[in-house]
Amino acid sequence: xxxxxxxxxxxxxxxxxxxxxxxxxxxxxxxxxxxxxxxxxxxxxxxxxxxxxxxxxxxxxxxxxxxxxxxxxxxxxxxxxxxxxxxxxxxxxxxxxxxxxxxxxxxxxxxxxxxxxxxxxxxxxxxxxxxxxxxxxxxxxxxxxxxxxxxxxxxxxxxxxxxxxxxxxxxxxxxxxxxxxxxxxxxxxxxxxxxxxxxxxxxxxxxxxxxxxxxxxxxxxxxxxxxxxxxxxxxxxxxxxxxxxxxx
Amino acid sequence: xxxxxxxxxxxxxxxxxxxxxxxxxxxxxxxxxxxxxxxxxxxxxxxxxxxxxxxxxxxxxxxxxxxxxxxxxxxxxxxxxxxxxxxxxxxxxxxxxxxxxxxxxxxxxxxxxxxxxxxxxxxxxxxxxxxxxxxxxxxxxxxxxxxxxxxxxxxxxxxxxxxxxxxxxxxxxxxxxxxxxxxxxxxxxxxxxxxxxxxxxxxxxxxxxxxxxxxxxxxxxxxxxxxxxxxxxxxxxxxxxxxxxxxxxxxxxxxxxxxxxxxxxxxxxxxxxxxxxxxxxxxxxxxxxxxxxxxxxxxxxxxxxxxxxx
Ligand SMILES: [Zn+2]
Numbered sequence: 001x002x003x004x005x006x007x008x009x010x011x012x013x014x015x016x017x018x019x020x021x022x023x024x025x026x027x028x029x030x031x032x033x034x035x036x037x038x039x040x041x042x043x044x045x046x047x048x049x050x051x052x053x054x055x056x057x058x059x060x061x062x063x064x065x066x067x068x069x070x071x072x073x074x075x076x077x078x079x080x081x082x083x084x085x086x087x088x089x090x091x092x093x094x095x096x097x098x099x100x101x102x103x104x105x106x107x108x109x110x111x112x113x114x115x116x117x118x119x120x121x122x123x124x125x126x127x128x129x130x131x132x133x134x135x136x137x138x139x140x141x142x143x144x145x146x147x148x149x150x151x152x153x154x155x156x157x158x159x160x161x162x163x164x165x166x167x168x169x170x171x172x173x174x175x176x177x178x179x180x181x182x183x184x185x186x187x188x189x190x191x192x193x194x195x196x197x198x199x200x201x202x203x204x205x206x207x208x209x210x211x212x213x214x215x216x217x218x219x220x221x222x223x224x225x226x227x228x229x230x231x232x233x234x235x236x237x238x239x240x241x242x243x244x245x246x247x248x
Numbered sequence: 249x250x251x252x253x254x255x256x257x258x259x260x261x262x263x264x265x266x267x268x269x270x271x272x273x274x275x276x277x278x279x280x281x282x283x284x285x286x287x288x289x290x291x292x293x294x295x296x297x298x299x300x301x302x303x304x305x306x307x308x309x310x311x312x313x314x315x316x317x318x319x320x321x322x323x324x325x326x327x328x329x330x331x332x333x334x335x336x337x338x339x340x341x342x343x344x345x346x347x348x349x350x351x352x353x354x355x356x357x358x359x360x361x362x363x364x365x366x367x368x369x370x371x372x373x374x375x376x377x378x379x380x381x382x383x384x385x386x387x388x389x390x391x392x393x394x395x396x397x398x399x400x401x402x403x404x405x406x407x408x409x410x411x412x413x414x415x416x417x418x419x420x421x422x423x424x425x426x427x428x429x430x431x432x433x434x435x436x437x438x439x440x441x442x443x444x445x446x447x448x449x450x451x452x453x454x455x456x457x458x459x460x461x462x463x464x465x466x467x468x469x470x471x472x473x474x475x476x477x478x479x480x481x482x483x484x485x486x487x488x489x490x491x492x493x494x495x496x497x498x499x500x501x502x503x504x505x506x507x508x509x510x511x512x513x514x515x516x517x518x519x520x521x522x523x524x525x526x527x528x529x530x531x532x533x534x535x536x537x538x539x540x541x542x543x544x545x546x547x548x549x550x551x552x553x554x555x556x557x558x
Contacts, residue, residue: 053514059541
């Protein structure tokens with residue numbers, strides 16, 4: 001299914017067959033997602049790309065999601081989206097020197113596919129996903145911080161830890177931020193837009209673009225090779241900066 | 249004729265299902281004491297939320313009911329079954345705690361006092377409507393016309409004799425902030441509410457595990473003859489208490505260790521279930537749910553404030 005462009009001249013029907021590869025999750029929104037997040041570009045549903053999530057969300061404000069990609073070279077970009085969320089775009093992840101593994105939590109308004117599309121250097125998108133059932137209300141509720149009014153004292157504060165492991169060290173980061181979706185009445189969109197993870201020498205390890213569905217006070221887990229000391233840089237959509245140093 | 253009878257039987261069965269009849273069969277578990285045992289399943293449109301144990305004590309002054317079930321329909325059918333079996337009036341209701349499967353049948357009992365601990369009454373005021381919405385989603389039309397009907401009286405810890413039964417209210421905590429257990433000293437029956445589960449995994453949406461474990465010790469010290477857990481079979485020994493304790497201890501240790509080792513939520517949800525609990529109903533589901541409830545506080549305790557840079 002890769003490199004089908006070479007068949008184009010000889011077999012137009014083949015191309016149609018590839019473009020119409022059926023969505024394993026049977027979502028009515030898949031074609032819209034393909035257009036919007038994959039720019040209509042070639043894709044394949046690929047078992048090397050895994051989205052892990054519980055089958056049913058116990059807390060639709062904090063649905064745990066983990067991305068794991070094995071044996072895909074030259075990853076350019078990973079895009080996470082939930083077809084049936086009112087705001088489907090969840091995050092982009094660009095691992096530079098660290099493994100393409102990421103765990104985070106998101107808000108789900110209703111049951112939805114949650115997917116990650118991984119673009120490799122050949123221009124192909126490799127798509128994995130899972131369906132999560134949810135009771136609803138995850139996106140249209142104000143954040144706890146906004147409704148209790150105490151978010152401003154802690155805005156942008158980072159807590160973190162590094163666990164040294166034989167294979168990959170584990171970095172966990174929590175950034176205090178309301179992450180308001182703009183869908184709760186009277187509360188404007190307010191969310192972290194990007195977060196860069198660097199080592200102590202300033203080498204870029206990974207870039208993250210976060211969107212509204214990421215849960216309040218985002219908690220991120222990354223596998224980070226042998227590195228033990230990090231700097232984090234980012235900002236939210238109101239221009240507030242995030243800057244922190246993490247050591248074990 | 250025989251064929252006709254069969255057809256009639258099937259028709260009446262079908263009508264029964266359309267009538268949303270819970271398969272209610274009060275079992276006598278001690279003198280004057282009955283339990284309507286629910287299934288050890290999760291809420292579903294098939295079981296209508298018939299997943300909880302409710303009970304009643306037939307005293308000389310009338311019937312004392314412990315928990316009213318999941319819906320208006322459940323409460324109505326429960327009360328009809330009680331009055332048919334005993335020929336007596338219900339004089340009092342106790343609600344063990346504020347979870348929806350235990351109190352949403354209350355609207356059938358508005359003519360009798362409904363007792364609950366203050367924390368349970370507060371919990372129903374705060375979360376009753378949300379629970380009721382969830383139940384409509386999970387069990388559907390079984391819930392029709394169910395309205396949240398809060399308890400009307402504060403239950404106080406201590407003994408009271410009703411119709412020659414010496415009943416003791418135990419005001420406890422752990423499964424929720426208000427867990428009422430009812431101990432009938434006359435018959436030796438202990439209604440534990442959801443402080444004890446029997447071969448059905450314990451649920452933790454409002455749990456404080458350390459408190460719950462202490463509470464289990466105090467329940468085990470009571471000299472009861474019959475134990476009615478909130479979910480699972482009625483027992484005549486302390487085995488369900490020991491099982492609930494062992495499971496909660498395993499859960500607590502698993503979550504603490506995972507947080508100390510930097511695991512993310514999903515990794516903890518995938519923890520293998522030990523052999524001792526593999527036959528416990530719904531254990532894999534409840535582990536996932538408990539991670540959602542209890543893990544965030546533990547993982548945050550394992551993070552350190554990062555140095556804020558310029
Ligand atoms: Zn309960």
